[in-house]
Structure formats: C-alpha cells, structure tokens
Amino acid sequence: MLLEHLPALAKTKIVLASASPRRHELLQLLGLKPEVIPSKFEENLSKDLFSKAAEYAVATAKGKALDVTQLLATQGKAVDLIIGADTIVEHDSEILEKPANADDAARMLGKLSGNKHLVHTGMVLVVPSSNPGVEGPLMSSASVTTAVQFDELSNDTISAYIASGHPFGKAGSYGIQGPAATFVKHIDGDFFNVMGFPLNAFANEVSDLIAAGHLKLMS
Amino acid sequence: MLLEHLPALAKTKIVLASASPRRHELLQLLGLKPEVIPSKFEENLSKDLFSKAAEYAVATAKGKALDVTQLLATQGKAVDLIIGADTIVEHDSEILEKPANADDAARMLGKLSGNKHLVHTGMVLVVPSSNPGVEGPLMSSASVTTAVQFDELSNDTISAYIASGHPFGKAGSYGIQGPAATFVKHIDGDFFNVMGFPLNAFANEVSDLIAAGHLKLMS
Structure with a gap:
C-alpha cells in the first residue's frame, strides 16, 4: 500500500491539475503538498461520444x-x-454537472431527493518522464463509482440549502462535506470519491507506479 | 429535514457530552456551536450484558x-x-475499542486487513426540560451501523501507520478521516457514522424533536 511511502512522496513534486479545494484538502490529508495548477481544458466534451458516464469523467480528467x-x-x-x-x-441516465443558477440547482436537488444517484470520478495520473526505456510521458487512468441514497428533501430544505450558496460550483448541486451531509442516508462505495477524489484507488495506482519503478521517490 | 432549522439551532445551547474532536468537527460542519463537556462515565459496561454490539454502544452513549x-x-x-x-x-463478533498499546493496534489492524467490519454508533439526545406536560428530561436514542471493507494491508503499511501515532484513541485503531482513508475500499452506510457521529440520523431525530414541540428554537 501507499502509506509507508507517504513521507517520501511528500518530498516529490506533485501537481494537481484541478481548482477543486476538496481535492487539494484530500491530498493534504495524506500529508502531500501538491502545487495547484488548474487546467485551461474546457470541460465541454460531447456527452454523446461516451456510452458510459464514467468514461466521460475519465476523458475530462x-x-x-x-x-x-x-x-x-x-x-x-x-x-x-x-x-x-x-x-x-x-441520475436516471442524466449527467448532472455544476448548476448554472438557483433554478438549475433546485431542479437537480428535486431529482436527487429520495432517490439514489451515482457519483463517478475519473482520475488520471501522468508521470512526465518515466523510465529511460519508456518514451514520452506515462499515463494511467481509472474511474471510481459510488452510489448515494438521498433522504427526502422538503421544499423548505432545498430553498434553505440554495440560499446558503453551497450548491454552486459543485457537481449535482451539493457537497457531501458540508451541511448536505445530513441529506445522505447511505452510500455504497468510496466516500472520498463523492468528495471528488477516490483516495483508495489513488493509493493503489501510485503504489503500482512506485513498485514498477516509474515513479521514483527520494529516500 | 433539519437544514432549514440550522440557523435557529445554532443559537440554542447544545452540549456535546463527548471528548471526541471528530464529533465536535461534525457538529461544527452543520454550523452548530456545541459546548464540549466530556462525561466522567466510565466506559466499562460488561459486554456480556448485550446480545448486540450496537446495544452496547447505545448504553454507553x-x-x-x-x-x-x-x-x-x-x-x-x-x-x-x-x-x-x-x-x-x-469484527467477527468481537468488539474492538481503542487500542491499549502498539501491539494491540497491530493485532486489530491485522484483523481488519482485507476484511469487512461493522462500525456502530449509539447516539442519545437529551432535552433536559421539554414540554410543560412532560415530566423530567426527554431522551431519544438510536444506533446506526456502517459496513467497512478494508483493503489488504502489508506489514509495512501497518507498522508505518502505528508509528504515525494515528491509531491511538480511536475505536478499531484507525481514523477514516486521516491517512487510513487510503485503506478503505468500500463503505456501505453512513460515512459520518464511521467518523463517530451519524449526521443523517441526528438530523432526523432533531427534526422530530422540533416538530413535536419538545425542542424549542428561538426565532
């Protein structure tokens, strides 16, 4: 596993190509100190190109x-x-991204109320210069899916949550690591994936890169 | 639900009868400002008195x-x-509490490695003075159970985790909100329950107390 390598990994130069403060926090939870360089990649791939929602998330990642x-x-x-x-x-084969405005957030939260939805995170790791034998950057990608069962939300609850400002900037119009924690009856899968970054899958991918000699750690 | 009542609830006098910093954080996540008054109740009930582990947790709570x-x-x-x-x-019908020392933590983590265990939280709410018609304090209690599937942990991983000091003071010798997040492949239930406090059940219990007029909020 990764845990025994964390002190050495904390000394490597890691870049997080995402502006998400949640992802940054989760990496810091492991003691890592990534530099945040948000990408300028426009997140507007055509969803019709992908038969599965998780593949769309991987392509964007x-x-x-x-x-x-x-x-x-x-x-x-x-x-x-x-x-x-x-x-x-x-939810119900529809991809819900960040809400455009309050009405959009109310529409999404109304759909999620009392129902189960899926959260997919695509995760891509790039080692810019790997083994001397390997040409160009080495890339690994994975997706992780977690099922989330929401409690019934009253209209008052939805209105109060939107007024709090929390839905904005968040896929599906909620953040599980804030007051919407109270909405979630049950999850089935990796919790951290719902926050935006699947820590167990990340640990296993990075362990594999270290074991294969692709990612070198300073001792 | 509770969310629309949170601003008023934040003005009530709430006491958290627990020294757990995780529980305090989770209540603060909802915007509540509980006063922490750890109880002097000795957590040494005989486990033989309870046919189910969850009942033991409720009795201690x-x-x-x-x-x-x-x-x-x-x-x-x-x-x-x-x-x-x-x-x-x-785990396997054995109750794992806080580890006594490093050997005890290693024993517990060895059991959890690659296996599924259950996390039970007993939660008890007391309203010291409820309706004029009701005599004495009003108490509600509930238990919430979450299943947690651990990844395989190598001996190196377990040793490094114990050396980090994280297992101590934590039931089962791990804290899901730290580096051990990487150990968890899958959970089935309420994540916050694994951190030590089931936020969805808490929200529903407090909503019921408000709806029944037992817990009065300042407007």
Whole structure:
C-alpha cells in the first residue's frame, strides 16, 4: 500500500491539475503538498461520444492532466507526478454537472431527493518522464463509482440549502462535506470519491507506479 | 429535514457530552456551536450484558449523556440539548475499542486487513426540560451501523501507520478521516457514522424533536 511511502512522496513534486479545494484538502490529508495548477481544458466534451458516464469523467480528467503536462513542458518545469480528476453525478441516465443558477440547482436537488444517484470520478495520473526505456510521458487512468441514497428533501430544505450558496460550483448541486451531509442516508462505495477524489484507488495506482519503478521517490 | 432549522439551532445551547474532536468537527460542519463537556462515565459496561454490539454502544452513549445531564442539573445550568455518542468497531463478533498499546493496534489492524467490519454508533439526545406536560428530561436514542471493507494491508503499511501515532484513541485503531482513508475500499452506510457521529440520523431525530414541540428554537 501507499502509506509507508507517504513521507517520501511528500518530498516529490506533485501537481494537481484541478481548482477543486476538496481535492487539494484530500491530498493534504495524506500529508502531500501538491502545487495547484488548474487546467485551461474546457470541460465541454460531447456527452454523446461516451456510452458510459464514467468514461466521460475519465476523458475530462485526461484533458485536464494533459493540458497541464503540456503547459509544464512548454515552461521547461520538471515535476514528478501530475494529477487530473473530474467528478460528475449521474441520475436516471442524466449527467448532472455544476448548476448554472438557483433554478438549475433546485431542479437537480428535486431529482436527487429520495432517490439514489451515482457519483463517478475519473482520475488520471501522468508521470512526465518515466523510465529511460519508456518514451514520452506515462499515463494511467481509472474511474471510481459510488452510489448515494438521498433522504427526502422538503421544499423548505432545498430553498434553505440554495440560499446558503453551497450548491454552486459543485457537481449535482451539493457537497457531501458540508451541511448536505445530513441529506445522505447511505452510500455504497468510496466516500472520498463523492468528495471528488477516490483516495483508495489513488493509493493503489501510485503504489503500482512506485513498485514498477516509474515513479521514483527520494529516500 | 433539519437544514432549514440550522440557523435557529445554532443559537440554542447544545452540549456535546463527548471528548471526541471528530464529533465536535461534525457538529461544527452543520454550523452548530456545541459546548464540549466530556462525561466522567466510565466506559466499562460488561459486554456480556448485550446480545448486540450496537446495544452496547447505545448504553454507553446513554451513560455519557445522562452523566452530563445530571452534572448540569447539579450546577443549575440550563441548556437546550445534550448529545451523547459512542462508537465501536465489530469484527467477527468481537468488539474492538481503542487500542491499549502498539501491539494491540497491530493485532486489530491485522484483523481488519482485507476484511469487512461493522462500525456502530449509539447516539442519545437529551432535552433536559421539554414540554410543560412532560415530566423530567426527554431522551431519544438510536444506533446506526456502517459496513467497512478494508483493503489488504502489508506489514509495512501497518507498522508505518502505528508509528504515525494515528491509531491511538480511536475505536478499531484507525481514523477514516486521516491517512487510513487510503485503506478503505468500500463503505456501505453512513460515512459520518464511521467518523463517530451519524449526521443523517441526528438530523432526523432533531427534526422530530422540533416538530413535536419538545425542542424549542428561538426565532
């Protein structure tokens, strides 16, 4: 597992290609100190291109990670690991992203009330310069899905939550790590995935990169 | 639901009869400002008295809440709501509490590695003075259970985790809100319950107390 490598990993140069404060917090929870460089990748891939919502999230995560990888190469800046991630909510085969406005948030929360939805995070790791034998950057990608069962939300609850401002900037119009924690009856899967970053999958992917000698740690 | 009542609830006098910093954080996540008064209730009920582990957790939570209720009554201090909670880990019908030392933590983490365990939290709410018609304090209690599937942990991982100091003071020798987040493949139930306090059940219980007129909020 990754835990025994965390002190050494904390000394490597890690870039988080995402503006999400939740993802930054989760990496800090592990003692890592990533530099945040949000990508300029426009998150507007056509959803029709993907038969599964999780694949759409992986493609967006890939776009973010590669955009920042290219930017760093242009700047001649050497880093050890670049992390891209994208989280979406899927309800009844519809992808719910960040709400455009209060009405949009009310529409989404009304759909989620009393129902189960899926949260998919696409995670992409890029090692810009791996083994001497390997040409170009090495990339691994994965997606993690968690099922979330919401309690019934009254109109008063939805209105109060929207008035609090919390829904904005969040996929599906809620953040599980705030007052909406009270909405969630049950989750089935990785909780941290719902916050925006699947820590167990990340730990396993990075462990594999270390074991294979692709990601080198300073001792 | 509770969310629309949170601003008024934040103005009531709430006492948390628990020294757990995680429980305090979770209540603060809802915007509440509880006063922390740890109980002096000795957590040494005989486990043989209870056929189910969850009942043992509820009995300990009740002991904590009533101890603090009595203390406040003795001091003549009026409060609106007293919260008691106790969290235990159950693996293979054995209750795992806080580890006594490093060997004990290693024993517990070895059992949890690669396996599923249950986390039970007993939660007890006391309204010291409820309706004029009701005699004495009003108490509600509930228990919430979450299943947690651990990844395989190597001996190196377990040793590094114990050396970090994180297992101590935590039921089952781990805290899901720290580096051990990477150990958890899957949970089935309320995540916050694993942190030590079931926020959805709390929201529903407090909503019921408000709706029944037992807990009065200042407008």
